[in-house]
Amino acid sequence: MSGTFIPTDSATGLPVGTDAVFLTLGSALVALFKHAKSAATHGDALAFKWLCLGCKIGNGPGSTQRHTAREAANTHAATCRSIPWRALGDQN
Numbered sequence: 001m002s003g004t005f006i007p008t009d010s011a012t013g014l015p016v017g018t019d020a021v022f023l024t025l026g027s028a029l030v031a032l033f034k035h036a037k038s039a040a041t042h043g044d045a046l047a048f049k050w051l052c053l054g055c056k057i058g059n060g061p062g063s064t065q066r067h068t069a070r071e072a073a074n075t076h077a078a079t080c081r082s083i084p085w086r087a088l089g090d091q092n
């Protein structure tokens, strides 16, 4: 897990800027999103990141093109078996 701060939407729990979501084998979500801080530094075209909301793995502190981040997010979703643990914990 990276130390990069990723703001989330309080209504959905997804990272702010999410424009696609992939489902893992364990029913967790993997969000593809445009990171505002990265956009300010690198420009919109290179500001995409991804984060698995199940195992909390993502692409780390860097950002990249949408196509590259999308492929990595989709590949992770196809192999990750984590379940949405945080959602289960929220029910207590």
Ligand SMILES: [Zn+2]
Pocket: 024, 052, 053, 054, 055, 056, 057, 076, 080, 081, 082
């Ligand atoms: Zn995962």
